[in-house]
Every structure is written in C-alpha cells, then in structure tokens.
Amino acid sequence: xxxxxxxxxxxxxxxxxxxxxxxxxxxxxxxxxxxxxxxxxxxxxxxxxxxxxxxxxxxxxxxxxxxxxxxxxxxxxxxxxxxxxxxxxxxxxxxxxxxxxxxxxxxxxxxxxxxxxxxxxxxxxxxxxxxxxxxxxxxxxxxxxxxxxxxxxxxxxxxxxxxxxxxxxxxxxxxxxxxxxxxxxxxxxxxxxxxxxxxxxxxxxxxxxxxxxxxxxxxxxxxxxxxxxxxxxxxxxxxxxxxxxxxxxxxxxxxxxxxxxxxxxxxxxxxxxxxxxxxxxxxxxxxxxxxxxxxxxxxxxxxxxxxxxxxxxxxxxxxxxxxxxxxxxxxxxxxxxxxxxxxxxxxxxxxxxxxxxxxxxxxxxxxxxxxxxxxxxxxxxxxxxxxxxxxxxxxxxxxxxxxxxxxxxxxxxxxxxxx
Numbered sequence: 369x370x371x372x373x374x375x376x377x378x379x380x381x382x383x384x385x386x387x388x389x390x391x392x393x394x395x396x397x398x399x400x401x402x403x404x405x406x407x408x409x410x411x412x413x414x415x416x417x418x419x420x421x422x423x424x425x426x427x428x429x430x431x432x433x434x435x436x437x438x439x440x441x442x443x444x445x446x447x448x449x450x451x452x453x454x455x456x457x458x459x460x461x462x463x464x465x466x467x468x469x470x471x472x473x474x475x476x477x478x479x480x481x482x483x484x485x486x487x488x489x490x491x492x493x494x495x496x497x498x499x500x501x502x503x504x505x506x507x508x509x510x511x512x513x514x515x516x517x518x519x520x521x522x523x524x525x526x527x528x529x530x531x532x533x534x535x536x537x538x539x540x541x542x543x544x545x546x547x548x549x550x551x552x553x554x555x556x557x558x559x560x561x562x563x564x565x566x567x568x569x570x571x572x573x574x575x576x577x578x579x580x581x582x583x584x585x586x587x588x589x590x591x592x593x594x595x596x597x598x599x600x601x602x603x604x605x606x607x608x609x610x611x612x613x614x615x616x617x618x619x620x621x622x623x624x625x626x627x628x629x630x631x632x633x634x635x636x637x638x639x640x641x642x643x644x645x646x647x648x649x650x651x652x653x654x655x656x657x658x659x660x661x662x663x664x665x666x667x668x669x670x671x672x673x674x675x676x677x678x679x680x681x682x683x684x685x686x687x688x689x690x691x692x693x694x695x696x697x698x699x700x701x702x703x704x705x706x707x708x709x710x711x712x713x714x715x716x717x718x719x720x721x722x723x724x725x726x727x728x729x730x731x732x733x734x735x736x737x738x739x740x741x742x743x744x745x746x747x748x749x750x751x752x753x754x755x756x757x758x759x760x761x762x763x764x765x766x767x768x769x770x771x772x773x774x775x776x777x778x779x780x781x782x783x784x785x786x787x
Contacts, residue, residue: 380706380715381722382768392787394730395765399445401735402758403456406438410482411463413438415756418747419734423754429486431479432468435460436497437759443504444766447780454508461505461512464498473543475523488542492528492557493621495520496536496564503567507777517568524561533608534583536561552614553604555592556621558584559630562637563775566644570778581641582649589634589659590651598658599666599683600630612681620751625678625686628667629694632675635659635701636767639708643773657709660701664717667694672745673724688743689750692729695721696764707772725764737761 381387405420406413412430414422422428439460445453468476470488478487478494498520506513527544528536535558539547565581568574592610593600603614603622616622635656642652666683667675674690675698702718705711728745729737739752763776769787770779 380710381719382703382706388769388787391765391768395762397735398737398758398762398765399450399453401755402438403442403445403452406758407456407459411459411467412480413460415754416736417754418731418736418738420736420755427481429479429481430463432464432476432491432494433497434757435463435468436494436501437757439464439501440497440504441758441762443501443508443510444762444776444780446508447777447785449785457505457508457510460501461510461516464501465512465516468498469519470542474519475527475540475542475544476520477542485542489547490527490540490542490544492536492538492554493560495524495528496557496561499524499561500564500567503564503571504777506571507781517572521568529580533587534580535587535608536584551606553606553608554622555588555600555602555604556630558588559634559637562641566637566640567775567777569644570774578641578645582645585634585638585641585652589638589655593631593634593659594655598631598655598662599626599679600634600659602627602630619687623678623687625680627678627694628663628675629677629691629697631659631663631667632694632697632701635663636697636704639704639772640774643708653709656701657705660705660714660717663698664713668720669743672743673720674728674741674745676743677751689748690728690741690743690745691751692725692737692739692741693760695725695729696760699725699764700767703768704772729761731755 401420405416408414412435414428417423439457442453442456446457467480470477475490476494476498477485478489478491480486502513502516502520506517527540530537537550538552538554538557541547562581562584565577569577587608601610603611605611615624638652638656642649666679669676675694676685677687677689677691680686698721699718702714702721705714706718728741731738736755738747739755740748740750742748766776770776770783
C-alpha cells in the first residue's frame with residue numbers, strides 16, 4: 369500500500385518546525401549570495417554568473433526591475449533584522465532616484481550602464497516595480513521612500529493609467545510618445561502592478577491603490593482569463609482584445625502562447641487581493657483555485673517535474689525548458705490556497721513543487737538558484753545567462769512562514785519580525 373501523503377493525514381508542511389527552519393535556511397542562503405555579490409559599487413546591481421561573480425563588471429546593463437526588486441527584498445531583510453540589509457536598500461534607492469529617474473521628462477528609464485541610459489523608454493513593467501520598491505522601503509522608514517512613492521504614483525496615474533480599461537498602457541518613449549504606436553497591451557506589467565498597488569495600499573492606507581488593483585484583476589482574470597477556461601492570456605491590442613498570434617523576439621518578458629507560471633502568480637495575488645479587500649469580491653477564491661488547478665493539469669511535467677515555460681493555445685508545451693520563477697510562484701500559490709481553501713491537492717502540490725526545487729533548482733555547490741533548466745532538469749542558459757535576481761526565490765521561501773493575508777512586508781511587520 370502506498371504511504372498516505374494528504375494533508376488531512378499528515379498536516380501541512382508549513383506548520384512543521386523543521387520545514388519552517390529549512391525554508392529560513394534557504395532564504396538566508398539567498399540573502400548571503402546576493403548581498404555579498406550583487407552590489408555594483410558604481411551603482412545598481414550586477415547580474416551574476418553561476419559562481420556569484422559579475423557577468424560583466426565594467427559594461428553591464430542594469431535594468432530598473434533588478435534594482436527595484438533588490439530594494440523590495442532587502443527591505444524584507446531589514447524588517448527581519450538582517451544586518452547589512454538596510455545598506456543594500458540605501459544603495460538601490462539611491463540608484464533608482466538619482467540615475468533611473470528621468471529628471472527632465474519624468475518617469476524612470478528602463479536600463480542604464482556606467483555612462484547613462486541604454487534604453488530610455490518608459491515601461492509599465494519597470495514602473496510597477498518602482499512602486500513596489502518605494503512601498504517596501506517606506507515600511508522601514510527609508511528617507512527617499514515618501515518622495516519616490518509620491519512621484520511614481522503621479523506618473524502611473526497621469527501617464528500609464530487608462531480609466532476606460534481600468535489598467536495601464538504598456539510603454540512610451542523617453543518623452544512620453546506611445547511606443548510603436550501604442551498598439552500593445554500586456555498582462556505581465558499589469559500583474560506586477562497589482563502586486564505593487566497592494567503593497568502601496570498596505571504602506572499608506574490609501575484605498576485608491578487597492579481599487580486600482582481590483583480593477584486590473586477584474587479585467588485580466590475575471591474577464592480575460594475567465595473567457596479562455598482560466599488560462600491567463602498574455603498579449604492584447606490597445607482595446608484589450610486577446611491576440612493569440614502575438615510574437616515578440618524577447619521571450620524573457622513576452623513569450624508567445626501562454627505562461628503557466630503567471631497562472632500560478634495570479635492565483636496567489638488574487639487571494640491576497642481578496643483578503644486585503646475584506647473578502648467581499650465573490651469570484652476571486654474560485655478563480656484562484658481554477659488558475660492553480662489548470663497550471664498543475666496543463667503546465668506541470670508529470671514525467672520529469674517542473675513547469676513548462678510556455679504552452680501553445682492547444683495546451684501543448686511550446687518552450688519546454690523549466691524556469692525557477694514558475695516553481696517559486698507555484699509554491700507560494702499552494703501555500704495561499706492551503707490557507708484559504710485547504711485540500712489534499714494543494715498540500716500535495718506544495719510538496720511536489722518544493723521537492724523539484726530542492727533537487728534541481730537550488731545550487732547546492734555554488735549558492736543561489738539555477739534560473740533555467742532544460743526539460744530534463746539540467747542547468748542551461750538559453751534565456752537567462754546567470755543568476756540575476758533574488759526576488760522570486762526569496763519570496764517563495766518566506767511567504768509560507770507568514771499568514772496569507774497580505775504581502776510579506778505586512779506579515780513581517782504585524783508579526784514584529786518574528787517567525
């Protein structure tokens with residue numbers, strides 16, 4: 369007889385002292401790897417190679433999302449009481465405010481090198497992470513946080529937000545002309561803005577942030593994903609009509625088809641939004657449950673483990689490589705579901721995902737996590753050249769340690785830093 373694995377028999381892993389300690393150990397390993405290797409003394413943060421060295425110490429292009437995510441994650445570290453974390457926040461906030469910020473036209477440049485802007489366009493995706501960084505930095509009382517929060521809020525409201533759709537436009541030139549005619553709208557930037565808007569609401573108490581997050585969720589999930597059997601559509605035209613044929617050569621940020629990792633990410637965000645909003649929006653729990661179920665049914669590789677990066681619109685794997693961030697989002701989503709809609713399926717999925725992370729994604733030799741694996745779970749670099757980011761993995765380790773009622777900064781603050 370096969371051993372019982374359901375949570376009704378064994379209880380959730382997240383309630384076990386050993387598992388919680390193991391998660392904290394992994395989080396500390398990530399903090400160690402990035403805190404001591406990624407800070408670029410000339411500003412911003414290095415992308416790292418497999419061993420933790422800079423990929424290009426002199427000419428590396430630094431994207432704003434990397435700096436903003438570092439600010440967010442090390443604000444979390446500061447809230448927990450990690451020595452040195454606040455220094456990393458200082459470093460990142462200074463670079464965003466004094467270098468990424470366009471002091472002539474407003475907004476924030478997408479990428480820089482030592483000589484200045486490399487890509488001066490204004491991306492909704494990048495601006496969403498600036499809002500997250502400012503909100504998280506505010507929770508530790510950073511002196512630049514209030515000014516940055518006011519600035520990015522004004523930019524999002526006056527340049528990006530489209531009231532007729534209840535979501536943001538995607539991208540502009542440096543002087544705020546619609547890029548490529550303004551024909552594209554994307555769910556990815558709006559998804560991350562939803563996360564950031566919730567963080568801003570938590571940090572300020574201003575309900576307008578939460579109202580905007582609920583508006584985006586209604587468009588992208590209830591209406592769009594609900595119309596295609598709870599598969600999150602990625603690409604739309606300017607009127608938010610689904611474009612199933614969309615192709616862009618940047619498969620890192622705009623992959624063709626559908627991306628199960630985003631179904632998982634939305635499953636968690638929807639439940640977080642539902643909880644923050646007082647559990648009054650009735651469609652959200654069922655939507656989160658359906659998004660997670662679809663991701664496990666269609667996106668999980670039952671043979672080798674891990675989530676396929678993309679599927680085509682016939683639900684067949686397209687890009688079959690396995691990335692770290694869908695696994696991270698899957699673990700976090702399973703925790704949220706187990707807190708709000710507990711079931712053996714959610715607990716078994718949580719364990720299954722962490723087993724693959726431990727076996728294949730955590731780099732037990734060099735530190736950090738492999739960001740990309742082949743279909744057969746062998747480290748590779750077709751999309752990601754090294755180890756550039758702490759954000760997804762750190763949150764996956766820490767989210768299960770706190771109640772599923774809001775963001776990590778909210779949970780840690782309300783717990784007084786205790787685990």
